[in-house]
Amino acid sequence: MNSNVHTFLGCDSPFGQADIVLFGAPFDGTTSFRPGARFGPAAIRGESFGIETYSPYCDRDLTELRVCDAGDLELPFGNPGRAVDMIRERAEEIWAAGKRPLMLGGEHLVTLGALRAALPRYPALHILHLDAHADLRADYLGETLSHACVLRRAWELLGDGRIHQFGIRSGEREEFVFADRHTRMHRFTLDGWAETLGALEGAPVYLTLDLDVLDPSCLPGTGTPEGGGIPFTELLNALLSLHRLNLIGADIVELAPHYDPSGISTAAACKLTREILLQMKGA
Numbered sequence: 090m091n092s093n094v095h096t097f098l099g100c101d102s103p104f105g106q107a108d109i110v111l112f113g114a115p116f117d118g119t120t121s122f123r124p125g126a127r128f129g130p131a132a133i134r135g136e137s138f139g140i141e142t143y144s145p146y147c148d149r150d151l152t153e154l155r156v157c158d159a160g161d162l163e164l165p166f167g168n169p170g171r172a173v174d175m176i177r178e179r180a181e182e183i184w185a186a187g188k189r190p191l192m193l194g195g196e197h198l199v200t201l202g203a204l205r206a207a208l209p210r211y212p213a214l215h216i217l218h219l220d221a222h223a224d225l226r227a228d229y230l231g232e233t234l235s236h237a238c239v240l241r242r243a244w245e246l247l248g249d250g251r252i253h254q255f256g257i258r259s260g261e262r263e264e265f266v267f268a269d270r271h272t273r274m275h276r277f278t279l280d281g282w283a284e285t286l287g288a289l290e291g292a293p294v295y296l297t298l299d300l301d302v303l304d305p306s307c308l309p310g311t312g313t314p315e316g317g318g319i320p321f322t323e324l325l326n327a328l329l330s331l332h333r334l335n336l337i338g339a340d341i342v343e344l345a346p347h348y349d350p351s352g353i354s355t356a357a358a359c360k361l362t363r364e365i366l367l368q369m370k371g372a
Contacts, residue, residue: 106155106157114195116196118165121235125347151367173202173205190203197220199340204246214251220301225260240272256319258277282327292334296365297340300341300358301343302324303357
């Protein structure tokens with residue numbers, strides 16, 4: 090009898106043979122409203138068997154890829170700095186082995202660990218950021234390591250003009266002023282997506298997808314839902330164009346599954362995970 094290895098659907102290649110490595114970062118220690126994103130990775134894995142490995146959108150199948158699901162990191166609840174360091178170490182290991190990571194969060198702070206690992210290897214890195222929130226605060230209640238500050242910390246690493254934000258519809262006034270000066274923010278919608286991808290062709294790009302960019306009518310299971318979001322099909326169509334890019338890594342964050350007993354939020358997250366995997370290329 091074979092042991093039951095709990096992986097995302099179709100992602101059962103050994104690490105040494107994989108081109109892409111999926112792993113979970115179940116941390117929500119700085120969540121500012123409703124906690125529970127730490128349960129996101131397990132929910133996405135468990136519910137992934139409700140979808141197919143085949144995508145009719147891009148005519149590709151997960152079984153045609155070599156993806157290793159490396160499981161979840163065991164992250165300390167009360168120590169965001171250590172959690173970020175542990176994520177950085179895992180992402181460094183994956184890139185050093187010539188593979189590309191897809192991380193399942195967790196709150197949005199987990200992105201910082203991956204970015205700290207990516208930048209020494211990809212100094213010309215750009216970030217594609219899909220979110221309802223700007224996440225550009227200098228600090229949140231005095232804490233500089235917070236999911237409300239993660240893109241500000243990213244800007245400190247990358248500098249001006251290399252963070253491309255879409256769907257943003259919430260934040261302090263100062264965050265929007267900061268974005269006008271330092272990032273490329275596309276407020277409320279995905280307008281400008283195709284033009285941005287055209288400008289980024291050939292550059293190393295990291296995608297960070299906060300699921301609350303979607304309208305709460307199609308994804309209520311998140312910690313900080315914001316009305317006026319992107320419809321699912323519009324987001325899906327945008328992601329289907331990522332194959333144009335040198336996508337060196339990605340993450341999907343802020344699913345809090347227990348706020349949606351219907352399961353539609355997790356089902357949406359599973360489908361988006363599949364489509365992003367199918368857009369990624371081996372290193």
